[in-house]
Amino acid sequence: MHDRDEEQHHTLPVGASVCALLAGAMMMSNASSLSYSLCRWLRRGAVLLVLSVLVACQTMVPPAVDQVRFIPLVSSKRVIDQPKIKYLVRPDGYEYCARITGIPVTPTSRAMACAFWNVRRKECTIVTPMETGYNYLGHELRHCVDGAFHD
Numbered sequence: 001m002h003d004r005d006e007e008q009h010h011t012l013p014v015g016a017s018v019c020a021l022l023a024g025a026m027m028m029s030n031a032s033s034l035s036y037s038l039c040r041w042l043r044r045g046a047v048l049l050v051l052s053v054l055v056a057c058q059t060m061v062p063p064a065v066d067q068v069r070f071i072p073l074v075s076s077k078r079v080i081d082q083p084k085i086k087y088l089v090r091p092d093g094y095e096y097c098a099r100i101t102g103i104p105v106t107p108t109s110r111a112m113a114c115a116f117w118n119v120r121r122k123e124c125t126i127v128t129p130m131e132t133g134y135n136y137l138g139h140e141l142r143h144c145v146d147g148a149f150h151d
Helices: 016-028 032-059 093-101 134-146
Strands: 002-005 084-089 110-118 123-128
Touching: 084 134, 093 110, 093 123, 110 134, 123 134
Parallel strands: 084 123
Antiparallel strands: 002 110, 110 123
C-alpha cells in the first residue's frame, strides 16, 4: 500500500575561504588561537556532515519490489480486474498516507504514496503529495489491480 523513500538534505561544506574570513575577523580581535580552534571545529563538523549525507544516500534505494519487472496477473487472479481509479493529489499527501498505512512520517522516512481499494465497488484511490514521480503512481496502480502484492 505504500512506497517509502527518505529525504536528502544538501549542505554546503565549510572550506578554507570561510575559515580564512573567520580567521581574519578573529585576528582583528587578537584571538588567533580561537580562530584556529574554530576553523578546526568547523572543518570537523563539515566532514561529519558530508559523511552522514553519504551514508544517507546509500540507504535511499527503492524497495526490492520496485527494482524488478513483473508480469501482470491474469484477469481471474487480480483483486480488481478493471478498477475505476480515483487519483487524489493532496498538499498533506505524506501525512494522509501515514494515516492510511499506519506508517508514521519521520525525519528520515515517509510513505511517498498510497492506495486503498474497494473490491465490491471495483474502485481504487491513489493518493500522492503535490509533487510525485511516475514510479510511485505505477507502484500504487499495481496495488489497485493486484492488491497487497508486497505485504
